[in-house]
Amino acid sequence: MDTRRDDVGIAIRSAFLDKGTKQKFSLFALVILSIICIFIETIEARPLNYLRSFIKDTIYRSSLIVSIPSKSLSGFSDFISNHINVYNNYVQLKKENEELKNNISNSNFLELENTQLRKLIEEQVSSESNFVSARVMLDKQSPYLNSFIINIGSNKNIKNGMAVLDGKNFIGRIVDVNFFSSRVLLVSDLNSKIPIITAPSTHHAILNGHGKDKPTLEYLPEHHNIQNGDKIYTSGKEGIFAPGIPIGKVIIEDNLVKVLLFSDLNQISFINVDLSSL
């Protein structure tokens, strides 16, 4: 029995510590190195940040080159499917256009009313937009993190926490900044929690991502009167994002208040980063 236990010990030690043929490092040394890497990730220091930025930028660029064949292949299949669906899109766009035409008169009136009310309360509205545009460099559709990489970083004064918009719609925030690239965490991600306000019901809540297309509203008041179609805007309560950035509209499904985003997160190629939001 003792001999058998010894054999197991020897086998484990041999597998773990021996370098083996043509191996330059032992598994044990590399495991320790990995643990050190994980630990270092939690430390914020300028030299470490530079090193991290350098490693990440290099890997993103290499990844961009490696993914060229698969990207062009998927681009070709998109091109084919777009051609096939062109008539359906035309019918849908025509319908949407008519609806928008009907809504224009309503929104003009609301805008006028809004200006008059602001004048009445003598509010100073600062509407300085300080956007910087960027291209989506890598969108790897990670199963664990709903995020993508954009082609600007600290070289364009990007900072962690800045709001990212698709046109004028809020889609996420910056979570990782390198020299020439940054990572955008989308609102649909499990780690994304954004303070919002609903309109016209004016309830404050948290927009919580679940890794799927439709994030949900959490921490709503008990007797809320939210209805299908209510609009969702950033509340600006956390003091990071500007208030009033449109996000999406409410859909109530299975007693859950879900949000249908105004932007299709799978179809984003260019984004705006709000530099004034911090």
Place this chain on the structure above:
Amino acid sequence: MAFIYKQIKYKFFELLPLLLLFFISLNGNSIIDLKFFSVNVHFILVYYWVLRRPQTLGYGFIFLSGIISDVVFGLPLGVNALSLLIVAWVAAYVRVVTVRVTLINDWISFIPALLIANIIYFLSLYFSNYSIDYLFLFKNSVFTFIFYPFLWGFFALLLNLIKT
């Protein structure tokens, strides 16, 4: 001439697993995520080659490919590298204690590799304050186990090509 051609062919087939390892890391294909199932090709690739022909995939390369995967997927540096090294370690252990090469032996011994690697993965993400869908992780482990024989067949074919 024929000898040089043979040498090039041999080198190509020998390097293919390594090229595949880096390709899937850089291209973000280490986890194939389809509608109903997802498979961790990275784990299978590392497990098979460390078990059957360890000189093909160096541990240093496995570590590097894990770091690349971490960067591409936006996870803390070292998480994927650590779980891949754990898979490699179980494979190295199984190689030491087994004599006969059969699919069933490999397949069954792949279970502890998957379990330990995923526990390590879970713990490192938990301590790094990263939330991930744990149900997805479970589903991924199950389908990776189910999918193992298919890739085993493909890699066995490649291994035969290298040997011949």
